[in-house]
Amino acid sequence: MNKPFTKDSHQNPLKQRKKNMLIPSRPFNPIRSPPPFPAKPNHPNRMPSHSSSSSTTSSLTSTSPSHSLPIGTQCEEELLSLREWQAWGTASPVPTMVAQVIKNMKALERDSDSPMTFGGVGGKLQGEFKTREDKKHRAVYQSLTDPESKLQFFSARQIACRLLGSRGYLCQKCWLAMEDCMCSKMASCSLWHRIRFWLYMHPKDFLRQNNTGKLLWQIFGFQAATLCIFGIDEHEGIMWDAFKLAGKDMVWFLYPNKNTTSYSIQDICLPTLSRSLDGQSATEHEENPLNFVLIDGTWSNSSAMFHRLKEHAKKIWGDDDLPCITLSGTGASAMHKLRPQPSWDRTCTAAAAASLLSELHLRPELGLYGLDEQAVAVEDALEVLLDALTNRRLRMGRSITRREKDHFM
Numbered sequence: 001m002n003k004p005f006t007k008d009s010h011q012n013p014l015k016q017r018k019k020n021m022l023i024p025s026r027p028f029n030p031i032r033s034p035p036p037f038p039a040k041p042n043h044p045n046r047m048p049s050h051s052s053s054s055s056t057t058s059s060l061t062s063t064s065p066s067h068s069l070p071i072g073t074q075c076e077e078e079l080l081s082l083r084e085w086q087a088w089g090t091a092s093p094v095p096t097m098v099a100q101v102i103k104n105m106k107a108l109e110r111d112s113d114s115p116m117t118f119g120g121v122g123g124k125l126q127g128e129f130k131t132r133e134d135k136k137h138r139a140v141y142q143s144l145t146d147p148e149s150k151l152q153f154f155s156a157r158q159i160a161c162r163l164l165g166s167r168g169y170l171c172q173k174c175w176l177a178m179e180d181c182m183c184s185k186m187a188s189c190s191l192w193h194r195i196r197f198w199l200y201m202h203p204k205d206f207l208r209q210n211n212t213g214k215l216l217w218q219i220f221g222f223q224a225a226t227l228c229i230f231g232i233d234e235h236e237g238i239m240w241d242a243f244k245l246a247g248k249d250m251v252w253f254l255y256p257n258k259n260t261t262s263y264s265i266q267d268i269c270l271p272t273l274s275r276s277l278d279g280q281s282a283t284e285h286e287e288n289p290l291n292f293v294l295i296d297g298t299w300s301n302s303s304a305m306f307h308r309l310k311e312h313a314k315k316i317w318g319d320d321d322l323p324c325i326t327l328s329g330t331g332a333s334a335m336h337k338l339r340p341q342p343s344w345d346r347t348c349t350a351a352a353a354a355s356l357l358s359e360l361h362l363r364p365e366l367g368l369y370g371l372d373e374q375a376v377a378v379e380d381a382l383e384v385l386l387d388a389l390t391n392r393r394l395r396m397g398r399s400i401t402r403r404e405k406d407h408f409m
């Protein structure tokens, strides 16, 4: 799908960069309020065994040996601190390769007389520096020999560029330009503790103003709705470690793939729930949440993302048949039904989450957990986001006419 954005061209990202306001469709048909800067992660130096991150990092490093510094030096901290990284919406350690890419970009800037400038959608590099950096990152990419390393480098560079281009421009919590910050209008809510969302996000959607997946951790907190960026080793490692622990029957995917066996909400097995409701004490295992993975990328990117999920599933479960949920569409919350004209696309990521919660609420054994209210909290947040984007668009004198492709992501 083409991104419905026009490219802006400015030197100053703080003042002049404009964004398209309205929002591309998705492949979907609590108080756990996050502290602004979560506590240190448990495993700041973890290196997931299933990945090839170490080899990738070393080959990346070897391409630019003159700029390499040991990870964890003071310089590294200045380039991308844990505090800054986590403030953008994640509880993970700083991704090693993102830090490396930032370091190399800063070194390139130092060594050349062209300053790093950003503009347009997603903090794209511009000008003379862009030309130099293009040449350099293409050389690094070519030097990587295996597809996994190439993917990880691609993702890390995307994240690095978006991050550098958004510093001082976007609000770290809501990913809107600071003058449009909607944080004061967002209400947090506790997600029922037996549900956990994973936002499996394409790197090109990281820090996108019209992304709706971000709303879920803004509402429910990082632990209840966790960002996992496609190709970022630290994120994927955390997610798959959690899935390994949970077991395959506790992990569900929202992705209506015709080639995959599809399940409805009724098919979700809640093996220990009834016992807990009977008053028996639940063991730690019984309190494990149901994990729902929301694929947060455009249609064109989502098949690659789903393919990667299947590859990981095969590694840990020996089976790549991912259990996919198809929403019936009957689960719109009471609030949603009352509104004369829903102002968002039902297929955007957050709306899919709201529908999922509403449909779960309709299961008799789940009627007591406030899932309907949690769905409404998501819908309310979507309204807040749409208002913020619309106001910005009006202020900038842009049309607010929504075309087919102009929807929330």
Ligand SMILES: [Zn+2]
Binding pocket: 171, 172, 173, 174, 175, 176, 181, 182, 183, 184
């Ligand atoms: Zn904000």
